[in-house]
Amino acid sequence: MKEFKELLSKEAARFLKWQESVDEWIVYSHLDADGISSAAILINYLKEYAKARFRLRIIQQLDEAAIKEIKEDERPVILCDFGSGQISLLKEVIDKRKVLILDHHQPEEEIKSENLIHINPCIFKRNAGSIISASGVVFLFLKECGLDDPKMASIALIGAEGDGQDIKSELNYEIFKQSDVSERKDLNVYGHNLRPIHKILEYPGSYEIPGVTGDETKAVMMLNELGIKLIDEETGEFRTLSDLSSDEKQKLISGIIIKRQGLNNPQDIFKTVYELRIGDLNKTLEEWSSMLNACGRMDKPSVGVEMLVEGEEKEANEVLKKYRNELAKAVAWLNENKNKIVLTDKAAYIKAYNEIPYKLIGTVCSIAALTPLIDKEFVVGIAEMNENELKVSIRSRGNGVNVGLALREAVKGIGQGGGHEHVGGAMIKKNYEDSFIKNFERLLNS
Ligand SMILES: [Mn+2]
Known part of the structure; x- marks a missing residue:
């Protein structure tokens, strides 16, 4: 991706020049985990590095209504996680005002204009959208503009996880090396820090625990047999995998493998787990991204941005709960x-x-x-x-x-x-x- 790197540094110089004459931007970003991560990185840069003011809008699609809203404004525009596919609709805006597009979706057409900076790896490589997220594009571009912060690299990887990408892909791995994200081999399940252990045994995901999968009671019994407590006596809350001592964890892993004896690959229950601490919160990238996703889908994207910036999750947890209820209702409807x-x-x-x-x-x-x-x-x-x-x-x-x-x-x-x-x-x-x-x-x- 040499050409992409060249584009980054060349256009960063132009963007820095733009900043001399702009003191307020309007920023639009997408409301999924990638878009919210992109927005968090970008506004951090605008506040801390560019010392610029901005208005942030997080929306589901850059549709006609949104473009009309942009046209009616007068401020220069930054678009994250969309824009490349709508360039022709933005022509009128680009004619009059500065527009920065940071995207990883397939571009519709290329416009050359003094008013446009268009950063997208797909310009050089088809399907590059699956090897780097918009938040990754935002991070790499702003890094060229002076951003130097491992936390922002970490947030870029939450976006990559949200878009289902491989953290080991060439560009993501480069970001990983600059981040605070840690990696380890651990149980291949979703929700190391979020879900009660018996729920994890009931629905481990991509593999089966014979006699336990799909049966909550059996999952609880299995924990009893292993001598692993379900509930934390001090807080009265269900324990998660991350609450287990290493001794308990080892017991649990052997317990699962023993129940899987007789299957083809009883040991096939591990994956690389990526974890990130922000403030007092420690979560896997999957967990961070599903919380952001929930905030977006429930119309509370700013709660997601704040969680990333402040490391405070109370409100985001409430949103996540509501979101899960809504989603369960929707899936139940589909089943019926x-x-x-x-x-x-x-x-x-x-x-x-x-x-x-x-x-x-x-x-x-x-x-x-x-x-x-x-x-x-x-x-x-x-x-x-x-x-x-x-x-x-x-x-x-x-x-x-x-x-x-x-x-x-x-x-x-x-x-x-x-x-x-x-x-x-x-x-x-x-x-x-x-x-x-x-x-x-x-x-x-x-
Ligand atoms: Mn995306």
Whole structure:
């Protein structure tokens, strides 16, 4: 990625020059974990290094409404985790004001302008969006502008985790080496610091504990047999994996492996766990990113930004609880309404409309794509955004079709959308649902 590095340093010089004449920016970022991490790094830079003022807006999509809002403003603009795919819609803004785009989605077209700085590794390498996050792009760019802070490198990796990326990819690993994130081999489960241990045994994730998986009572019994206490006597709360002493941890690991004897790879229960401490909070990157994601989806992105900046989690934990309830409701709805899933050769269309909040439909599709619930290569969710528009989310299990590109093509003229190889999102006008499905099906089968 030599060309990308050259772009970073060349454009950093221009951005520093811009700062001499700008004292207030408007910043737009995406409301997922990557977008919120991007925003946290960027506003830290604007405050501490550029000494500039800003107004921050965190939104689900850079749609027409958002672009209209940008057009009506007069301040120069910074866009994170979107913008590359909407450059043609931003032409008018770029003609008049300075625009900085820090993104990792497939660019739509390239515009050359004195008013535009466009930082995106996909300009040089297709699908680079899966080897570095927007927060990683923000970090690497601002580093060239003088940012020097391991905490910001760490936050960039929360974004990478949120976008499902490999922390060992070339660019992410470079950021990792500058961060405070630690790595260790540990149990391959989600929620080392977040979930009660018996819940982890009940749903360990990618492997099975025969006789225990799926059965909460058996999970509790297993802990009893191993002599591991379920509840912390002092606080009265459920203990998490990170509360275990190393002796207890060892007992638990052997207990799991013993129960897995007879399976092909009984020892196959480990992975690299990345952990980050901010203030008094110690969490895995997965946990940080799911908390940010919850804050975004529940319309409380600023709670997420504050958690990262202040290392304070009380409010974020409440948001996470509410989010999990909402999500459980949505998944329950899907289970009870399988008859509303329209199946084609390759895809399943979940027509949820107003039964699932549109901000949750993408997550519901991810869950559906990860479970045996839906057995198709492409899971497409459709939910109501407002009176006139539908939100479309797509997840694929991996095959030759690039979801982001196919989706962009399928909504041409009837909406807007894009994404990455396996993940896509769009909004379309309500009356055009059928033509979207027809277009998408044609692309899947061509
Ligand atoms: Mn992203």
